[in-house]
Amino acid sequence: MQELIRRRRRAGFVGRREELRMFRENFELPPDDDRHRFLFHVHGPAGVGKTSLVRELAQLARDRGALVAHIDEGAASIPEAVAELSAQFAQQGRGVKRLERALATYRQRSHEAVAAAVREPDPDAPSTGSAVAARAGVVGLGMVPVVGALAGVVDADRLARGADRLRSRFRTQEDARLVLEPERVLTPVLLDELAEAADTAPWLALFFDTYERTAPFLDRWLHDMMTTDRYGELPANVVLVTAGQRPLDPTRWEGAADFAADLPLRPFTDAEARVLLAAKGVTDEPVVTEVLRLSGRLPVLVSTLAESGPADPGDVGDPSATAVERFLKGEQDPARRAAALACALPRRLDEEVVRAATGEGGEGGESPAELYAWLRAMPFVGTDRGGAARYHSVVRAPMLRLRRSSAPERWSAGHTGLAELYGRRRGALEEEDRRGPGHPWTRPAWRAVRVEELYHRLCARPRAALPAVLRDGVDACRVDTAVAREWARAVADAADDTDAGHLRSWSDDCRAALADEVSGPLRVLELLLARGGLDDAGRAAAHNAHGLRLFLLGRLREALGDHERAIALAPADPWGHHDLAVTYRALGEYESALRHLAEAADLAPDAAWVARQRGETYRRMGRPEEALPWLDRAHGLDPEDPLTLGSLGQSKFVLGRPQEALADLDRAIALWPDYVWALTRRARVRHQLGDGPGALADLDRAQSLAPDMPGIRGERGDVLRAAGRHEEAVAEYESALDLDPAYAWAGGSRALSLEALGRLDEAVASLEEALRVDPGYAWAREQRERILGDSEREIP
Incomplete structure (x- = not known):
């Protein structure tokens, strides 16, 4: 089916013959020919046909035997782009295991x-x-x-x-x-894999569409990969194609004319537009002339105006008609015309969105399902990579302008209704996952509906909604750069669609800040704090989020100042004390951490998280007997929290109560089957209780979830060594050391299995290596002296 669809699309492709010729002939030139181009950059305004041309270029590359991969705005970072390349090569039978x-x-x-x-x-x-x-x-x-x-x-x-x-x-x-x-570690591996692929395929073609959105993080990377030795060597038979609305950055790509081809796309020529019209059955000269005049020969508009099969110039529209009327002139059903206009408001469509945008239909109206099916068949409605239907921006923009200018109340009511739909979806997700770990902004499904809700609230009431949207920006920035970009894109789209200057100022500055992959969220939080727009509670949350970003960047002392400012702004909010406590604990200042947790307890006396954090702090201080009462209290307040049960189990194990520890860890894992930390702790408890098979089963599960964690392999080695399976134990210890050569404990434990196998020289060498890594490893020194002493006593 996919192949048949591709053939039909290719059969309907019109124009761009010069661009196709250049790309096709490039494959006939060897890479060392000065005329060969390694990069093609397609650019032009929305609606000019960039994506259609990219699709055609990709098929042309496949026809030349190339391995082809396509990246678009669905990739939010360099690692995501690398992962997408990996997945697409695998789908074409070219494994990239490394x-x-x-x-x-x-x-x-x-x-x-x-x-x-x-x-x-x-x-x-x-x-x-x-x-x-x-x-x-x-x-x-x-x-x-x-x-x-x-x-x-x-x-x-x-x-x-x-x-x-x-x-x-x-x-x-x-x-x-x-x-x-x-990117410094993954890119050389990518280049090695591309080099191997290049030995088996005549060409590799990498396409980067919607480049205006991905260039902030991909442009420098692609430039460095092509023009410097920073990451290694890029095979000469790789051809890259980028496609976006703007030309390449002239500063970064200065001198690229020697190896790159610039492909600016302009509206169709008169001849190309006529070919497309003829393919759709529009050949009457007065009709053709009118379509060409009204469309400006922009491909998406030519296609849209021709789709209804106009029979005379009046069917196309008169010179005074609005763009929207021209798009819909061939549709005589007023209900469908109204639905098309109403459904331009959402950024993406599904049947429920159509219902919310149009209502349940008036007399004689079609059902939302029928309207949705009709819209999906319209030439200006396409499908994104996620499968969602959406209007082409060239058609949607004038529809939005018409609705906003001619019916402002319907504009506001329509966006409000859509915001309420997404609010209900968000609420359902929150109810479904109300006990799930993690902040909602870290959950992709929740985030997808929340950003749509924010977009529609901003469109409905740009000034009234902004403070609440900025408050959401604090939470988005608390997560990471990619999530903050999703939030910022909703603000930017609302700014474009409402033409609100104050939104434009916010969106431009936030998106510029977020071009910095490392400190982007930090910079946006600083904008939010500097400009106002947040109440005291919001500013407190922003300071706490700013402190967390500093914390993750290792600037712990600076983070303390942020959390103290948050407390000064919102003295009744316990989260400032929580964040201070966690930061002090990371600094090893446990008493300060406990003091702030006590403050948090005064503000939130029945909060399970306060009791758990107090217990966890005592546990990490090596005082499990003092941890237990707090952890028991936390468990009583929230019996279904797996983290509390995990900490309880570990504390009881340290206190010599393995059966009780096992019960707690069993319950924690039942609540959270992927809880790797609890699985490894339960394996240790089972091992001590003599249940070697159970311990190995837990470690197998943990290893499947975290295959590259050396501690799991070290634990497996211990269980196998206790069972007398020394060869297998040595193999596990060595796997752990392959993953982490500085894992001194695995080297020391390996020595005991090597000794049991009679390989004394290797055992001593293993202990000496462990001591080299950790000179303070007293146990390893004792074992080394013992083995050497035993060896000397055995000499006749």
Whole structure:
């Protein structure tokens, strides 16, 4: 079916013969020919046919045997773009296993970095190298961007990066670079995979559509990948195509004429437009002349005006008709015409949106399902990569202007009704996931409906809605850059569609700030705090969010100042004290942390999170007997919180109550089956209780969720060693050390299995390597001396 659809689209493609010729002939020139071009940049205004041309160029590349990948605005960062390239090559039968492993490691290391940023080393773990990152502190409350982690998969391309404090928590320098500068680690792997693919395919063609949206983070990367040695060598038989509304940045791409072709798209020529009209059965010269005049030969408008099959110039429209009337002139049903105008208001369409936009239909009107089906067949309605229907912007823009200028009350009422629809959808998601971990802004499904709700509220009442929308911006910036961009895009679209100057000022400045992948959210929060527009509660939330961004960047002392300002603005809000407590705890200042948690308890005496944080703080201080009463209280207030049960189980295990610990960990995992930290802790409890198979089953599950976490493999080694399965144990320890060469505890434990196998020289070498990594590892030194002493006594 897909192939048949592609053929029909190609058969209906009109014009752009010169652009197609240039691209086709480029494949006939070897890369070392000075006439060969490595980059084609397609650009032009909305509606000029960029996406249609890109689709045609991609098919032309396939016809030449090229491996083809296509990236658009669905990728919000460089790692997401790399992941999309990986997935598309895999779909074409070109596996990129090393790149897939690198991406999996990136996600896992990013998760560990987030967890490490909000907790100290676990004092009851065998070593920091084997500790499994806990979901605790602000992570458990959804205050950092780890909803993916809470589901078992972290997309930490969305992690604020670049800090000395975070660097100190990574096991290796490579791990630090992978999380803090993912493009520096992932891109060389991508280039290696492209090089292998280039040996098996004559050409590789990479397409980057909607470049006006993705250029802020892709443009420098593509330029550096093509023109510098920063990431390695890009195969010579790679051809890149970028397509956006604007020309390439002349500063960055100065001198690119030697290797790049500029393809500016303009409206159809008279001949091209006539070919398209003839293909749609419009051949009468007066009708053709009128369509050409009214459309300006813009491809999407030529197609739209021709679609209704006008029989005479009057069917096309008179010179005084509005653009909207021209688009719909061929549709005589007034209900459909009204529906088309009403359904221009939403940014995307589905049957329920059509119902909200049009109402349940008047007398003789079609049902929302029938109207939706009719709209989907209109030439100005397309489908985005997510499958949602949407109007082409060239057609939607004048429809919006007409509705806003001619019927302002209907404009406001229509957007209000759509905002209420998305508000109901949001409420349903909140009810469905009301006990789910993580802040709502970290959940893609919730976020998708929330940004639509905000967009429609801004369109309905631009000034009245702005303060609440800015408050949502605080929460979006608290998560990460990509989420903040989704929020900022809703503001920008509302600014375009309402032509409100105050919205335009906000959207321009926020989107400029968010071009900075690392500190973008921080800069937007500073704009929100500097300009006003937030009440005291909102400013307090902004200071707390700003403090969290500083926290994740390792600037903990600066973060303290933000949280103190938040408390001064909103003394009755316990979250400022919570954030101060978590920051003090990360600094090792436990008494200060406990003092602020006591303040939070005064403000929120029945909040389970306060009691849990107090218990967790005592547990990390190595005082589990003092942790238990607080954790018990937290559990009583919220019996279904898996984080509290996990902490309870670990505290009881340390206090020598393994059966009770097992029961708590069982309940935590039943509530949250992907709770990796609890799975590894339960494995340890089961191991001590003599249930080796149960322990291995837990570790198998944990490893499937976190395949590159060395601590899990180290724990497996211990269980296997206790069962006398020393060869397997050695293999697990060595796997752990492959993942983390600085994992001294695994080296020490490996020595015991090597000794049991009679491989004494290797055992001593393993202990010496562990001591080299950690000179203070007293146990390893004792074992080394013992083995050497035993060996000397055995010499005749």
